[in-house]
Every structure is written in structure tokens, then in C-alpha cells.
Amino acid sequence: EAQVTQNPRYLITVTGKKLTVTCSQNMNHEYMSWYRQDPGLGLRQIYYSMNVEVTDKGDVPEGYKVSRKEKRNFPLILESPSPNQTSLYFCASRSGVNTEAFFGQGTRLTVV
């Protein structure tokens, strides 16, 4: 089954404690992205990757890092989380330009 898998689904952490949210896709897609969803703001792109070892900033990259060492995996790293990063996070992958994006089920992160 074609899918994007994120882990964990829920995470509560304390300010400053490094964390990683994993994302994996089994569709051999080149394009992967991370979004955050906040009430009244829709989805905003954090980082994206066009292929292995190729990543770039989206609209709200501050406080986040990513890596793309393998085509299937695109982890999101928060080196020093802060309360304003409390949000619902989605990973997505696409096969090409103007194609459908497949989303993971989301990670609800709370930073206290």
C-alpha cells in the first residue's frame, strides 16, 4: 500500500530538548516536504527536498532542520524546541511537478 509514515503521532516535550520526527515514504517519490498546520493559517511549508542530499527552506524554516540521506526518509529535527513550535506537523511526498501530494497522518507536537 502506498503510504507516508510519520512517527510519533503525538509528542509532548520540554523546551530545549532536541527531538526528531521521522517520515518515510514507499512510493519512490523524489519530492518530500514538511508542513505545519496552525488554526487560521492553513498549512505552511517548513522545508522541502527535491532529491537525495538536496534540501531547501520553505516559508517557515526557523528552528528546524532536515536531512535527506536516502530517498525514502526525510526526518524533521528540532534542535532546541520552543513553545511556539507547538503545532500539527505533516510530511508529504510527490512524484513530480503538479502531481498529487501524499500526506502522512500527522504529528501533534506540544512543547511546554
Add this chain to the structure above:
Amino acid sequence: GDSVTQMEGPVTLSEEAFLTINCTYTATGYPSLFWYVQYPGEGLQLLLKATKADDKGSNKGFEATYRKETTSFHLEKGSVQVSDSAVYFCALSEFEGATNKLIFGTGTLLAVQP
């Protein structure tokens, strides 16, 4: 830059009512347009799409037509069901340089009552 504006919710309807959720866009090129749906506790999934002007996307009784002259992509359904209750996102896909970015509207919550 490119942007998407959709009507604010929540939209509350009775079962079998007609649904319209408005979506307009601003784009410098010729984007593809999408409607995504998010059911409670789940990720977004594609509902329908249109890749060029005058195309009509349709799925599960929902329809939307790509109107270049009015820069709109309104979502419609003739008879909603309780199971259609969800958040609906309009989105466009731009390809500026190498970004291949999806730009989303803020989402519209639809609540259908029995």
C-alpha cells in the same frame, strides 16, 4: 507571490443540502489546482484536481471547475452527507524554479448535521 483564498468556516449544513466552498487564487503562471480533505485525526488526502483552464475535477460527488477568467476553483456538491464533515483545503501547485511548492488556503470546516 502566489496565494490561495478560501471562504472561512465553519460551514454548517443539513444532510442533503447543496454545498459550495469558494476558492480564488493568485498566480503568475499556470498552476494546477487541488482540493484536499482532512477527516478528523487524519492527514490530508486528495479530493480532486484540475491541471488547466476549464478542466473539471470530480470525485465522490464533489466537483470543481478551473476558471482562469475569474481565478477561481469553487468546490460544489449537490447533496452532502454526514460523512462529508471534514476540513477542506484548496491548494495550488506552482513551479517557480525548482520549488515545486503546494500553496494552501486556510481551510474550511464543514459540519453536516443529520
